[in-house]
Amino acid sequence: MKSYTDALLLDFYGNLLTDKTRSTLELYLDDDLTLAEIADSENISRQGVHDTVKRGLNQLREYEAKLGLADKFSSQMAIINEAIELIDNNDPEGARALLEALKTEI
Numbered sequence: 001m002k003s004y005t006d007a008l009l010l011d012f013y014g015n016l017l018t019d020k021t022r023s024t025l026e027l028y029l030d031d032d033l034t035l036a037e038i039a040d041s042e043n044i045s046r047q048g049v050h051d052t053v054k055r056g057l058n059q060l061r062e063y064e065a066k067l068g069l070a071d072k073f074s075s076q077m078a079i080i081n082e083a084i085e086l087i088d089n090n091d092p093e094g095a096r097a098l099l100e101a102l103k104t105e106i
Contacts, residue, residue, distance in 0.1 A: 009057075009060040009063070010029055013064070014026070017056055021059070024038060027041070035050055076106075080099075080102070082098055
């Protein structure tokens with residue numbers, strides 16, 4: 001099943017994959033093509049595409065388990081979005097405190 005998290009992992013770790021695996025995952029996750037559509041365009045079997053997607057997603061998840069870059073990015077974005085909400089609600093001091101805490105984390 002396609003997810004935002006998988007697409008984010010591809011953005012972070014896609015260059016660590018083989019060209020074929022990366023391009024297949026880009027077609028699947030970014031371009032939202034079905035396995036059958038990818039198989040037709042690449043002249044391979046649907047099963048071959050399925051295996052490549054499954055193997056590639058597993059590799060991306062292994063990289064994330066070891067490095068945690070996408071998770072850290074998501075946490076930082078949540079703090080930034082919270083700070084923006086505080087600014088919108090006329091609480092610049094609260095936003096400043098959040099962003100100062102974020103600076104120490106980076």
